[in-house]
Amino acid sequence: MLGTERSAQIEARLAKDAYDTEAWQMLLAEAQNVGTEEQHRDAFDRFLEQFPTSGRHWALYVEFELRHGRTDLAEAIFARSLREVLSVDLWKSYLAYVQRNNEHGGNEGRQIVLKAFETALQYIGMDKDAGGIWSDYIAFIKAGETSSTYEEQQKMDATRRAYRRVIAIPVMNVEALWRDYDAFENGLSRMTAKKFLAEQSPIYMTARTAARELKQLSEPLQRGSLPCPPRWSDKEMSQLAAWRRYLDWEKSDPLKIEDAAARYARISFAYKQAMMVLRFYPEVWFQAASFALEHSRNEEAIQILKSAIDIMPHSFLVNFALAEIYEERKQVAEARALYEKFLDQLSDDIAKMNESMTAEIAAFEAQHQRGGNIDGGGGADMATSSTTDAFGETDGEEREEARRLRGYTLAAIVMMRFVRRAEGIKVARQVFSRTRKSPHITYHLFVASALMEYYCSKEAAIAGRVFELGLKSFSDPDYIREYLDYLIRTNDNNNARALFERTINMMPADRAQDVWRLFLDYTCDYEELTNAKEVEKRYLAAYPQGKQGSMILIIIINGY
């Protein structure tokens, strides 16, 4: 869009990886260097859509607009970001803007600035780095002109109030602020100073201790980094652990805040900061929501989980957590809709992945064809080496697909169980009947449905039919093992033996061993010796490498 060769390279990188943070930084720099004002603005917008929690870049954007005299746009940016992005930098920039605008506004102007300070402190005053704003705020109060003793008294009260608020907060400069406060009180009256300072001292001491701990805890946190979906690198894991330590510390209430709402607000603020940086970690959102729920802030919990789902529509954790809240609140329709949407999302992803695999295979085959046509032998060599690569990747993709199918099925099972609880077994059976036809289902759905019939509706006969139905689509030894285990556990040994006999020879030997072992264990423990010996003999014929004598004895001894 900027038209330069460099920008084309940058765009290519972003097309390949939408979270290539270096490329994003280059994009901003390139827009600044060669772009028009509009292009530069566009770059900011694109950047902040991708990284909406980066206060530093919001502040840069504001600065850019102000440099171009577009106060209207600067104000719009403030409106979009201030309340969402808990950034000291951004609020500082806002306060500077308000102060500049009201420099010559007289008393009315002063009131506007004071109001802005109050708002800022309300949003960001708890931040460990908000100490500068607090200093500015107090300085601004002190600088107020007074024309009467009453006004002077009022200013003094406001100053004292501000000091007392901040020396209870573990901001990094709390010690300097306490010295200022000390000087302030002593400047007024040595007598009252002694009393007041003695009163405030324990509060300040607690905050000072906390500030020291907080400094240590914050040191490893990279608050300024641009949030990206985790790749579970060591660095990411250690960031996550550092954040967890910090959150645990906040939850331990080191300031011993008496007021429950204030205590909640402080911990909630910590979670908000964590969610900004660890934007793509579902468990952080989940824990923030759980914390809200524990304090009966149900709406807040729902909002947190909704935001999390917007950001991470594939997350099982946050989707299930929200559905569970809906179910508890008897919002059956909402829960059902959420499950359906989640399943659709997973289904679409699988379809897209399959498409891209098909396309890749087609592309590979086309290339193979071409290679073969052009230069015979050499082409064949090339093709062979590509085949290996392509196959290696295909294996990985197949594993990925299996994982996705398993995930889809898990979601379907959770929904089916929810429907049974909320709408009864009949509706749950409908869900099962519909879902089982999906091409994305694994055998686990049949196991879950059968056991639901057995445990919840006590319908062993239906359970058996469900298992039997599953056998038409799935001959996976793991499925057969589950089915066999069910038959054994329900004492249906005729059917157990029948199932074993009609499936055991259909399974590849290297995957049938668990089924063999289950049946052999059962036979050895509970059937007649001739049966046991016969099964053992067949087992040893199927797995001659294990032929070291009696399996029965080996099972017994292993059991010991």
Next chain:
Amino acid sequence: MLGTERSAQIEARLAKDAYDTEAWQMLLAEAQNVGTEEQHRDAFDRFLEQFPTSGRHWALYVEFELRHGRTDLAEAIFARSLREVLSVDLWKSYLAYVQRNNEHGGNEGRQIVLKAFETALQYIGMDKDAGGIWSDYIAFIKAGETSSTYEEQQKMDATRRAYRRVIAIPVMNVEALWRDYDAFENGLSRMTAKKFLAEQSPIYMTARTAARELKQLSEPLQRGSLPCPPRWSDKEMSQLAAWRRYLDWEKSDPLKIEDAAARYARISFAYKQAMMVLRFYPEVWFQAASFALEHSRNEEAIQILKSAIDIMPHSFLVNFALAEIYEERKQVAEARALYEKFLDQLSDDIAKMNESMTAEIAAFEAQHQRGGNIDGGGGADMATSSTTDAFGETDGEEREEARRLRGYTLAAIVMMRFVRRAEGIKVARQVFSRTRKSPHITYHLFVASALMEYYCSKEAAIAGRVFELGLKSFSDPDYIREYLDYLIRTNDNNNARALFERTINMMPADRAQDVWRLFLDYTCDYEELTNAKEVEKRYLAAYPQGKQGSMILIIIINGY
């Protein structure tokens, strides 16, 4: 007994460890140095009672008797040992003795010597180190005087037969023997030699290849070492592995022996050698017996296992293996008697161990008392340090005791199952009723009995009563988990919940977690959300460290 200070030290070592091989060697040496003839004889007898498979020491013993002119005793030693101990040394010593005795016996004497050679080769001729005996044998045949062409012809035939037998065996000097044979045939007739050697050559080649492999396989085997109960050291494990490699090689039939009986004899010989050295490894005996069974040598298998039980009366493997053979042969009384004897053995061991623990504790307490009386503070210090030691040891002994009780119970379970198969459920119930009163029983007997009732006699009601009965003696969380699992699996959810409720608070929290998880999993998967949430809440109250939000979700996600 020898009266020396040194011998007293040796006896003390042997009293402490009956398998202190170094002390045993010292005992023999001391008897030789300072003992009377009778004392030396006594030392040999004691030594060989402890190490009855040491051919070397049997040979030394014979030599000792011969040195003292006691041919009667020497012959008695040969009679005791030759057939049992497959020792080339011992047989060589015997052959030397026979030859010496018949040196001047004329033809009759020659026949005796020849017979002795034949017997020796029958027992030991397959040994890789028997090549010397074969050479001597051939030399002895060759040295025979002849007085007619007919006799000369006979001698030639006998020599040829002997050569042909040995060049088919992988003795270490088979190459030299082949060269001798080549010279022998060529010495008779170049014409027939060519034909005969061509005929025998493939057999010899196979033996030669096998001899080379055997040389390598035998290198790590310490055949001369005195067998001791294993302590599972690295050295012992690598010996075991080396023997296993050797046995596997023999079982692969590298000589491609056509005659089944001869093939069996050779492998059986390898097992016998292994059982001599790995005397205290039940699995070697078990495999030898299994090999015999596979070739329908049932009596031989029984004899092997009986010997193994004499040597290792505590071995589960060999006892169970023999009982299984009896059961298969419908020798119910023998099987029953064997199980009873095995249980008595285990029971006695536990009683003895308990006695020795009681004695130790008494000794410790007496010492403690004394220490306290004599020197107050210092004594208390001593006592404290002993306490730690004594307690440390007691812990180990308690673990050992638990292991023994578990073993006793396993044997009781195996017997109970055998009785059910062989004599029916009623007799099995009698066994259960009697056994459950033993002080050595663990809860596993109740689980086994209950599941036997459920699976074999389909008596769910009795199964429930058995579990309930067990609960009177056992509150082990593992037992409760088994019981709960049974109730859940049999869909008895009222009783499942009742069991959970009346036991969960009796269990120490650190051991109850499995019961909690089982019940929570079940509740989350199959019960109503309110139930699940309630159990979850109680779980989180019991285990606050896990309080990271919804357990239900964590179970679901973990399941994924």
